[in-house]
Each structure stands twice: as structure tokens, then as C-alpha cells.
Amino acid sequence: MIVDRLRDHRATVLSSPLPSQKNVPITTATAASDPSPTPPTPPLSLADYAAKANRFDECRSAQGSLRTCWKSIADEVASLGQSGLNDRESQIEQLIRENGSTFQVDTGEGTQTRPWQLATVPIAIAEQDWGRLASGLTQRTRVLEAVLADLLGPQRLLRERVLPPELVWDNPRFLRVYHNLPVSAGHRLHLTGFDVARANDGGWWVTGDRTRAPSGLGYLLENRIVHGRVFPHLSRTANVRRLASFFGVMRSHFRSLAPHQNNNPRVALLTPGQGSYRDFEDAYLARYLGYTLVQGRDLAVRGERLHLKTLGGLLPIEVLWRHVSDRKCDPLELDPQSSEGVTGLLRCKRGGQLAVVNSIGSVITEMPALIPFLPAAAKLLLGENLQLPSVATYWCGAAKERQYVLDHLDELVVRDAFAVNDTRPVIPENCTADEKHALIQQIKAEPNRFVGQQRLSHSVTPVWHQERFEPWHVSLRTFVLQTNNSVEVLPGALARVSPNEDLLSNSPVQGQLSQDCWIVSEKPVDHETTLLKTDHSTIVLRRSGAELPxxxxxxxxxxxxxxxxxxxxxxxxxxxxxxxxxxxxxxxxxxxxxxxxxxxxxxxxxxxxxxxxxxxxxxxxxxxxxxxxxxxxxxxxxxxxxxxxxxxxxxxxxxxxxxxxxxxxxxxxxxxxxxxxxxxxxxxxxxxxxxxxxxxxxxxxxxxxxxxxxxxxxxxxxxxxxxxxxxxxxxxxxxxxxxxxxxxxxxxxxxxxxxxxxxxxxxxxxxxxxxxxxxxxxxxxxxxxxxxxxxxxxxxxxxxxxxxxxxxxxxxxxxxxxxxxxxxxxxxxxxxxxxxxxxxxxxxxxxxxxxxxxxxxxxxxxxxxxxxxxAPEQTLTGDREQTLDEPLLPPDESQG
Structure with missing residues (x-):
């Protein structure tokens, strides 16, 4: 049974109580009564920051020595000192404000827009260590692709009882219309995200799969650009793997998906629009990649072709990178209340006239309830053992697993079985007696809707906070691109840090402090800039303007x-x-x-x-x-x-x-x-x-x-x-x-x-x-x-x-x-x-x-x-005449 296999992981993944955060000063000030001169302040050292007992430290080994990949950062910290780090912290905050980098915070009474938060010092991971993780992520991508192809195709996993049928038929995010939709370049998953963390033994664990439209890629890029400006010499001399080659491959791959294979197809990024948690990131990515940023009301279907509505007429769109929920893509065949998609989109997809990234229906494979069944699915579909372990997950639809969850509530996090971010996970240990009783009754009444997950012991990394280094817990969101003939893992990640590791179970754009994640090579990495082939295709010269939506x-x-x-x-x-x-x-x-x-x-x-x-x-x-x-x-x-x-x-x-x-x-x-x-x-x-x-x-x-x-x-x-x-x-x-x-x-x-x-x-x-x-x-x-x-x-x-x-x-x-x-x-x-x-x-x-x-x-x-x-007729704010106003768009209900 699943519970027997997963209980073996408990010793590694169960978290210990969070130690108290004591304010230990880096240096001790000289007493005011001491007449002797004030001694010079010792240089800051990453090797001396207060560690956290029984936790894997990204910066220092178990023996307390600095890891080799951190040497350049440690040297920079020592040379800057406290005042220099404070100055870099202020520069980062200023750059983020100037760039307008924002995110949505859930205050409990609604969402509030705040500036993005980036830590002063990055996190460094050795390339060799990262390579082992990348290998596991590559395989996991192929496994999820195979699972998705099966669930939307022959459904062998259901027929052979590898997956319980309830995971599909009771899943409100599975719709029959997704079945047998055409694929682009042989894949349904083109860009996939994985949330990963390290347990106390230093091993990597996957805590979640994001197969619909993983968020965070734009913030990751912003973190790297801001850090490059604040530490220009360090980022060039520390042998940090660069991100540009990944984005170059992604841009080439998206272009290759165009059904009509012209030299310069129009690639559009479909965003939910203003008010969405993706607002900043979508605009940032569209600008960086040169894509057309569109909303559903910018689009129209004529025949089986998708077009951009402009003042000068209709312009065909070949590739649509959607950041809109699956069920909101087409109000004709999916959610009739949706204003984020475009009527007839699925008809374009069936006619083979449009490539959609990721394929509509890919939301199914990111459900938490799938996690405990992935090893068996990998064995059946690919004949392989799953390399990367997943966080121990118990689907309450099975009687034995449900009883385990009810017996060990205080050791677990309880989540929705089918959705990743519609509701916040519940930590029963932090609930009142009445709240815990209500949760138990919900699980018993609708067991298929819940999973219990072990609370991981996240590794720690030094964070410059209140003029000293503190060990904060860290979680990573990684990104994988599946092209026509290869799988590319982005050499970096969106790192999130927090003194409270329970907060890391929320969405990566929900407000935790972020870090730039450096994958450090033992050799110079300048040669990576030449890996991409130069595109010699001819571009027709023109005077643009009529294509304005x-x-x-x-x-x-x-x-x-x-x-x-x-x-x-x-x-x-x-x-x-x-x-x-x-x-x-x-x-x-x-x-x-x-x-x-x-x-x-x-x-x-x-x-x-x-x-x-x-x-x-x-x-x-x-x-x-x-x-x-x-x-x-x-x-x-x-x-x-x-x-x-x-x-x-x-x-x-x-x-x-x-x-x-x-x-x-x-x-x-x-x-x-x-x-x-x-x-x-x-x-x-x-x-x-x-x-x-x-x-x-x-x-x-x-x-x-x-x-x-x-x-x-x-x-x-x-x-x-x-x-x-x-x-x-x-x-x-x-x-x-x-x-x-x-x-x-x-x-x-x-x-x-x-x-x-x-x-x-x-x-x-x-x-x-x-x-x-x-x-x-x-x-x-x-x-x-x-x-x-x-x-x-x-x-x-x-x-x-x-x-x-x-x-x-x-x-x-x-x-x-x-x-x-x-x-x-x-x-x-x-x-x-x-x-x-x-x-x-x-x-x-x-x-x-x-x-x-x-x-x-x-x-x-x-x-x-x-x-x-x-948009509907509205009015200039506070003015006397009745004219147009700003369009008010409802926020997307799912954050990934």
C-alpha cells in the first residue's frame, strides 16, 4: 500500500519545532565607560553566521566549513562589510521600485499589491549538485508528459488500476473536452515548473508539480537582472551559469511550434489582465521575449484561425502561450462565464491551426493527489524507477491512507486533492480545537477531496536581515523546457526564503522574500553564449502601427x-x-x-x-x-x-x-x-x-x-x-x-x-x-x-x-x-x-x-x-461627463 511505502520517509521529512530566533549580534560594542580606543569591527564572514541545528545548510558543510561554491560570495561579503551590504540592500529596493516589480499579497480580507522582495545575498548551489537534481527533473518531466498523454488518451493507467478512477472522474478540473486534443510538436507539456526542497540529509525532494502555466519565471529573471546590476563584477567572476541560453532555446522552440512554419510567426502571451496576480510578470516576460501581450478581448476566431484584433484589421496568431486557467480558455466549450479566453479557441486547436503552450487540459497532472501514484505510473509507462522522491503524500480517498492522515494530523499539512492554489493549505497543528474538529468532519464527509502531506524540513541559507546574517529556510521553484528532441533544465531557480518554513508551502508569488539562485560552475562559463545558432532568416521591413489592439x-x-x-x-x-x-x-x-x-x-x-x-x-x-x-x-x-x-x-x-x-x-x-x-x-x-x-x-x-x-x-x-x-x-x-x-x-x-x-x-x-x-x-x-x-x-x-x-x-x-x-x-x-x-x-x-x-x-x-x-461604458474618475473608464477585471482564481 501507499502508506507502507511512504511511512519509511517520515524520519527524513518530518520537521522539528522551529527554534527561537535569538538576536545574536555579529560584533560586541565596546562599553561606553572603557576609555581605550574602539577596536576595529571584525570583517563579516559567512562562515561565522549563526547556524540552525540539525538542518542542511546551503552555505556551510556539516563540519562548519564554507562550501566551495560560496567562496566568491563570501569574499564579496567580507570586502563590503555591514555598511556595504546595507547599501546594496537599498540599491536592490530602489531598482525594484523603479522597475515596478510587484506581487499580490493575500491579506485575508482580499489581495494587496506590494513591491517584489529580493534578498541582498544570493543562494549558491554547486553545478555538480545541481546536475543530479536536473537529471531527476528531466525524468520527472517525461513521466508527467506520459501520464498526461495517457489520461487524455488511452487511459491505460485507469484501466490497469494504477490510478484510482476517482482521481479523474471526481476531479472538477478534468473535462471530457480535453480528451484527444491535438498536441504540438508531439508534446503537451512544453514549460513545466517543480517546487523542490532539501531535507536534513541534503537530498532533493519534489513538493509540487506545476504543469498548467507555472508562475515565477519573470520574477526569477528580474532577480538575476537586479543582482547583476548591484553586483556586476561578482556575477561575472563567480562562474555563475547564465540564464540567457535557456530563454533563447525557449524562444526558438515556441517559434518552431507554429503550424504554418513561417520565419517569424506571431507568438502571443495570453494574460488574465489587470488585477491578476500575473499582471507584472506577464508584461515583463512579453517585453523581454518580444511577444505580443494579449487579453481575451484582444482576440477573435475566424474559421479555424486565431487573430489579434487591431485598429488596422485582424492579424493571425500562430502560437499562444497561455497564462489563463484551462477552463477559462474558451467560453463556448468550457466556462461560459469566462471573459479571459476567446470563443472558438478549441476549434482552432482541433483544426491544427494554433499551437497552445501548455496544452489545454495540462492542469490535471499538477493535482497533489497524483503524487503518491507517480512511481507506479513511471514504471508502467516508461519502465523506469522515479529518480527524485516526492514529499510523502496520502490521498484520503483510500481508507488506510485516510486513517493515517486522521491519526497524524499534527504532523501533516492538509491540501485540496485536485487544486494547488485555490485554497491555502491547512496546518492542523496551528488550528484551534474547533477548527481541527471541523477539518476532520470535512475529511470524513468528502475524503476524495483531501490529501495529507508530510511537513518537510527545509534546508537553510544565510539571509541578510536587520544588519546581520540569519539562517532562513529555503524552497526552490525550478523550470524545465521540453523541446522537440531534448529536455532543458533552467540553470537556476526562483528561491524563496522565510524564517517560518510553513509559509513556504504557499504560492511563490504570495509574498515570501526571494533570492537569486546561482548555479556555480568550477570553470568559466563564457562559452555558453555561443551555444545558440544564429538565425539568418530574412525579416520584411515595414512601418508598424496599425497592429495596435x-x-x-x-x-x-x-x-x-x-x-x-x-x-x-x-x-x-x-x-x-x-x-x-x-x-x-x-x-x-x-x-x-x-x-x-x-x-x-x-x-x-x-x-x-x-x-x-x-x-x-x-x-x-x-x-x-x-x-x-x-x-x-x-x-x-x-x-x-x-x-x-x-x-x-x-x-x-x-x-x-x-x-x-x-x-x-x-x-x-x-x-x-x-x-x-x-x-x-x-x-x-x-x-x-x-x-x-x-x-x-x-x-x-x-x-x-x-x-x-x-x-x-x-x-x-x-x-x-x-x-x-x-x-x-x-x-x-x-x-x-x-x-x-x-x-x-x-x-x-x-x-x-x-x-x-x-x-x-x-x-x-x-x-x-x-x-x-x-x-x-x-x-x-x-x-x-x-x-x-x-x-x-x-x-x-x-x-x-x-x-x-x-x-x-x-x-x-x-x-x-x-x-x-x-x-x-x-x-x-x-x-x-x-x-x-x-x-x-x-x-x-x-x-x-x-x-x-x-x-x-x-x-x-x-x-x-x-x-x-x-469594455462596458464607464466614466472618467470623478468627472462630470459619462465616458469610458478603466476596465475592471476579476482576478484569476488559480495561482500557479
């Missing part, structure tokens, strides 16, 4: 709007705060009342400040305005616009440059990350606004000088032009339509808030008057800040966007743009400046109100023509 165009459009919104609000706030910080009394600044009205109009102040008689009862502006810079509660506040801009930039980070994305990360870190215990004041607010405007101008410079003039650039610029026209009209309505006695200060403030003051002075010197101010901001076609400039640019951008060649009439968006443009073309500045008997500039007010009325309609018309099919 509508979803990406939508996010770029809203990115442009929110960036412009941030800048307009920030400039107006800065102009007003600068006057608050000046020497003049507010009663001596007649323009202040109009600036306050403008701030209320754009949602930065309560409307009560504008109502005569109520403003005196409101809090002072010098306390309210600085606080509004950091306000996150109001939907129209500056912070809301910043977060919305960051959200849209995140959605298209595979389409914008890293420098552009880092700008938004810096903006968010500077404002959203400001310490809440610091009392805001005018000076601090002005400083933050200056930095924000500088960052936004840097983004404008990047888009102007680095973004190719494709449709993506046009949608980004369209968003900016529409929002700038709207914000400028709003500002002028609040300030210039009802003149005040002395408009000099008012004109100066408006010109300052619209970044037009220097232009004005270069033309008219210091003589400030309403007429030239209105001309510069309304009718001057040469000023990039004027209303006329925005409408002229919008007209040209719409003209350059793709149009149905059979249509001869203007579209609704083009008609609205011309209706807006015409009044600005014929406007007379003298007429706009005239004040009527009611004390208003009626013509100016009428023109500005027309702009404010038509801009939302124009935005809707553009969305209706190009974007509306990508």
Missing part, C-alpha cells in the same frame, strides 16, 4: 487624459499655493477668489469656498490646500488622477519604455508614498508639486522624442489634447468670464497656471492685459496651450487614424471636432474680451461653455468608433 489604444488614450489632468491640477495648485506663501495679504490679491473658484471647479476644494458668506466659516486655505495634495478620499483629487495614470501605464507597460514607466513609479512613490505622519504645509506641498510637474514634463519629453508616430502615439496624444482643452476651458470659465477691477494679477496667475507666462512676456513684456491673455490661451494656433491648438491637433490626429475605405462621409467624431474647431477659427479676440451690461464677457463664456459641452461628446464619439467594444 483596441484595448491598448484605450489605455493609452486614458493615460494621456490622466497625465494631462495631473499636470493641469498640479499647476493650478502650485500657482495658488505660491500666492499663499508670498508676502502679500490675501486681501491684497484680488485674483485669489477666482483661483479658489477654479480649484473648486476641478474638484480640489469644497464648493462652499466659492459661496459668498460661507467662505469665512471654512478652514484656512493654507492648511486645506497642502492637505489636498495628498488627499486620496476624493475621486477628483490629484492623488486619484495620479493613481489612475499609474494604473493605465501599468496596463500597457509592455508598450511604453521602462524610462516612461519609471517616471510614474517615481511620481507614485513621491506623492502616494509620502509619510502620513508628516504634517503637510505650504512649503512641503510646493516642493512636491514642483517634483510632480518635473516628472510629468519628463514623460511629455519622452513621448515627444522617443515614441514612434504610430496609432498608439496618436491615442495618447488625443487623450492629452482633449483633457487639456477641457481643463483650460474650465480654468478660463472660472477666472476670466467675470472681470475683476484689477486683472493684472489674474492674468499673471492664469498664464502661470497654463505654462504660458514666458511666451506672453516675450511678446508683450510686463504689460499684462486681458485681450492678449485671451488670445494666447484661446485663439492662438501657435501656442501648444491654447484651445485652438488643441482642436487643430485633434482634427489632424483623427484624420490620420484608420478609416473604413468604403466610407465617404465624415464620422461622428470628425464632425464634432470640426464643429468645435470652426468657432475658434472665426473667433474675434476683441469680441471675446468685451464686457456686457451684466459685467460678463458673454461671448467668451458662450465659447468656453460650447467647448465644455462638446469635449465629452467628442471623447464618446472617439471611443464609440475605436474603443467602445473593448
Amino acid at each position: 483596441s484595448r491598448v489604444a484605450e489605455h493609452l488614450f486614458w493615460l494621456g487624459r490622466y497625465v494631462e489632468r495631473c499636470e493641469s491640477i498640479a499647476r493650478l495648485l502650485r500657482t495658488t499655493l505660491a500666492r499663499l506663501a508670498g508676502e502679500d495679504d490675501l486681501s491684497e490679491l484680488p485674483e485669489m477668489s477666482r483661483l479658489v473658484a477654479a480649484l473648486a471647479a476641478v474638484g480640489q476644494l469644497e464648493p462652499d469656498y466659492v459661496i459668498e458668506g460661507l467662505d469665512g466659516a471654512m478652514p484656512q486655505l493654507d492648511s486645506v490646500l497642502p492637505s489636498s495634495v495628498l488627499d486620496t478620499s476624493h475621486p477628483r483629487a490629484l492623488q486619484s488622477a495620479i493613481l489612475s495614470a499609474l494604473s493605465n501605464a501599468t496596463a500597457v507597460r509592455d508598450r511604453i519604455s521602462l524610462d516612461a514607466y519609471r517616471i510614474f513609479q517615481s511620481v507614485h512613490a513621491d506623492l502616494a508614498g509620502t509619510k502620513r505622519n508628516v504634517t503637510p504645509n505650504v512649503s512641503r506641498a510646493l516642493e512636491r508639486l514642483n517634483r510632480l510637474i518635473t516628472h510629468l514634463l519628463a514623460f511629455s519629453g519622452l513621448t515627444a522624442e522617443s515614441l514612434t508616430r504610430t496609432h498608439g502615439w496618436r491615442f495618447l496624444l488625443l487623450g492629452r489634447r482633449l483633457e487639456r482643452a477641457d481643463q483650460t476651458a474650465e480654468l478660463l470659465l472660472a477666472t476670466m468670464t467675470r472681470p475683476i477691477a484689477d486683472e493684472v494679477g489674474m492674468c499673471e496667475a492664469i498664464l502661470d497656471a497654463t505654462d504660458s507666462l514666458m511666451t506672453y512676456r516675450s511678446r508683450y513684456l510686463s504689460l499684462l492685459r486681458p485681450a492678449p491673455t485671451i488670445d494666447l490661451l484661446v485663439t492662438d494656433e501657435t501656442n501648444p496651450r491654447s484651445l485652438r491648438f488643441q482642436l487643430n491637433d485633434i482634427q489632424q490626429l483623427l484624420y490620420d487614424l484608420p478609416t473604413d475605405p468604403g466610407r465617404v462621409a465624415l464620422g461622428a467624431d470628425e464632425r464634432l471636432a470640426r464643429e468645435l474647431q470652426h468657432p475658434l477659427l472665426i473667433a474675434d479676440v476683441a469680441t471675446l474680451t468685451e464686457v456686457n451690461s451684466s459685467g460678463k464677457r458673454a461671448q467668451l463664456q458662450q465659447l468656453l461653455e460650447l467647448v465644455q459641452e462638446k469635449i465629452p461628446l467628442l471623447a464618446n464619439a472617439i471611443a464609440g468608433r475605436y474603443l467602445i467594444h473593448t
